[in-house]
Amino acid sequence: MQSDQSTQRAITRLCIQCGLFLLQHGAESALVEELSTRLGLALGMDSVESAISSNAIVLTTIKDGQCLTSTRKNSDRGINMHVVTEVQHIVIMTEHKLLDARDVEKRFAQLKPLRYPRWLVTVMVGLSCACFCQLNNGGWDGALITFCASSVAMYVRLLMANRHMHPQINFCVTAFVATTISGLMLTLPAFAHTPTIAMAASVLLLVPGFPLINAVADMFKGHINTGLARWAIASLLTLATCIGVVMSMTLWGLRGWM
Numbered sequence: 001m002q003s004d005q006s007t008q009r010a011i012t013r014l015c016i017q018c019g020l021f022l023l024q025h026g027a028e029s030a031l032v033e034e035l036s037t038r039l040g041l042a043l044g045m046d047s048v049e050s051a052i053s054s055n056a057i058v059l060t061t062i063k064d065g066q067c068l069t070s071t072r073k074n075s076d077r078g079i080n081m082h083v084v085t086e087v088q089h090i091v092i093m094t095e096h097k098l099l100d101a102r103d104v105e106k107r108f109a110q111l112k113p114l115r116y117p118r119w120l121v122t123v124m125v126g127l128s129c130a131c132f133c134q135l136n137n138g139g140w141d142g143a144l145i146t147f148c149a150s151s152v153a154m155y156v157r158l159l160m161a162n163r164h165m166h167p168q169i170n171f172c173v174t175a176f177v178a179t180t181i182s183g184l185m186l187t188l189p190a191f192a193h194t195p196t197i198a199m200a201a202s203v204l205l206l207v208p209g210f211p212l213i214n215a216v217a218d219m220f221k222g223h224i225n226t227g228l229a230r231w232a233i234a235s236l237l238t239l240a241t242c243i244g245v246v247m248s249m250t251l252w253g254l255r256g257w258m
Contacts, residue, residue: 005068007101008045008061012068014104015040015048016059020072021087021111023057026079028214029223032057035091042094043101054229078161079210082114118158125205126151133201142198145185149202153178157205168240171206175244178202183254196255206241208234 019036023029029052040048040061047062053074060069090107093099099107129150130143138146157174165173182202186194211234218227248254 004063005066008063008066008068010101010105011040011043011045012059012061012070014043014101014108015045015061016050016057016070016072017108018087018091019050019052019057019059020074021108022084023052023074024077025083025113026081026210026214027084028217028221029226030217030221031084035087039091039094039104042091043104052223052226054226054233077113080113083111086111118155121158122151122154125154129201129204132204133198136197136201138195138197138201141191141194142201145182145191145194145198146201148185149178149182149198150205152181153202154205168236171237171240172244172247175203175206175241176248178205179245179248179254180252183248183252186255199254203241203245206237208237211237 015036018039019032022032022035032052033050036050036059037048045061045063048059049062050057050059052058055074056071057074058069058071060067086107090099090104094104126147130147133146134140134143153174156177157170160170160173179199179202182199185191186196186198211230215227215230215234218224218230220227
């Protein structure tokens with residue numbers, strides 16, 4: 001009996017660790033609930049129940065009428081689909097009996113987020129914003145301004161994130177930097193006739209698209225509280241971006257986007 005409880009306790013820890021990995025790295029609530037349940041069932045539990053919020057996860061496993069409940073606090077570690085994909089692979093391999101509880105524990109211990117080099121992220125974000133500017137009739141000169149402004153802003157954003165700066169402050173400062181660089185470049189004689197769409201395109205890197213998509217998905221799939229919390233966080237990030245843009249335009253007396 002004691003051995004069974006020890007095994008159930010270990011599986012409960014693995015299930016909640018699975019859900020925590022997913023929740024910390026940007027997975028939607030339905031996926032968190034589904035994969036943690038599938039892992040518990042694959043490891044021999046009769047039932048797995050979970051309750052998910054924006055900052056915590058509570059999970060209960062049931063085996064032969066015995067219930068074990070565990071709670072973990074969630075801390076946001078940034079969106080990383082590599083972690084989500086790896087957890088999915090581990091669950092699928094467990095369902096196919098290729099991994100047991102000890103193997104799953106080892107895989108979880110070795111799981112580390114994949115991070116691209118800072119310079120590569122900076123360049124690619126700058127190019128994507130520049131392409132948006134070009135596609136919206138910003139011209140090649142506008143694309144050049146957007147590339148310079150968004151690249152510097154993205155570098156500042158990554159630098160502040162690396163120092164664990166508060167996300168709202170990070171977004172506000174990044175928006176201020178992007179708007180300042182693009183706005184001041186537009187005042188140069190060489191860019192006198194450049195469309196101001198370049199200013200708008202330079203802050204596109206701050207659009208919280210993934211949190212908004214997850215918020216809508218959560219609300220549609222019945223996780224109302226989590227969805228509303230994610231919506232509120234995304235709205236606060238958008239507000240911080242707007243404050244940074246307005247501060248820059250007011251301080252330097254820059255012309256508007258339109």
